[in-house]
Amino acid sequence: MITYALLCDNQHRFDAWFRSAEAFDEQLARGIVSCPVCASIRVEKALMAPAVARSGSDKVTVSSGHPQQAEIRELLRAMRRKVVSEADYVGDRFAEEARKIHFREADARGIYGEATRDEVAGLIDDGVDFLPLPNLPDEHN
Template identity: 70%
Template sequence: MITYSLACNNQHKFDAWFRSAEAYDEQHAKGIVTCPVCGSLKVDKALMAPALARMSADRISVSTGHPMQSEIREFLRAMRKKVTSEADYV
């Protein structure tokens, strides 16, 4: 089964379930996909977000950051200290 977000030419939006993508295409071509609100036959797929499968918690990796993260932070701290001590209007 597959669900599609659909919209008619009157901007009514609704979801509909189909056996497969091919089943939707067949029904749409035959003109039997109609808007449940106004009965319009001019129905097309609406923009929708893809459904993504979730990974189990034990497979989620957490980024540890850049390999040189501590060196970069230290460099930025030193740069900030230098700029704030030697520059005007900082």
Template identity: 75%
Template sequence: MISYSLICDRSHKFDAWFKSAEAYDEQAARGIVTCPICNSVKVDKALMAPAVSRMNSDKLSLSSGHPQQAEIREMLRVMRKKVTSEADYVGDKFAEEARKIHFKEADPRGIYGEATRDEVAELIDDGVDFLPLPHVPDEAN
């Protein structure tokens, strides 16, 4: 079984389980993958975060009510601050700069910025290693 985060043409996001990646592709091609909110058949895979697991391969998920949620949020906040203070902000040129560094057309250095969904997909296809910089909402939100 495989779980995909999906998004319809009206920007409704939802998750769905499929027997395999091929099963999703076949069902999507037949137009039977539909948005549960608006019934649109124009559905695509959304960007997904990788599953986080422990050393023993048990999956780890923390709901907003989990006792360690605040601790994890603070660790993410510290990590984000470290990256933004030590790396170069390249704005919407992230994909271009990451590709130059990957293909040794530019000196290696830490960078961060923005990339479109298409740019992210192309970076993955090109084998460029990168990680999304987590957005950590304020405690009040």
């Protein structure tokens, strides 16, 4: 799995996960990489913070010192509260339910839950549109 910082032609910044660099290139060429703010498909890679190793080969991308960091953090918390209050919690059935909605086997509705790395990679490969749900501690973040 690879995470890219992306920038649309309207200057909206966002992150997205891809199975590989090749998967990003292929999805970009197919026009299925889009900005979650304005839906523009004119997207390019943005400058990224370096990945910091946690343990072994696991990595996490971190950021610090942005002048609007507190504001962005609160917006992420608000987004999480909105999703949790308006969407259905499906637990570890997230990948299964997201596919059913994507392939119109179930009614469209907002859902949230958990997925393994392999399930996330499979959803990306299938072109299922989803976003990671931020989970920020209330203090010291």
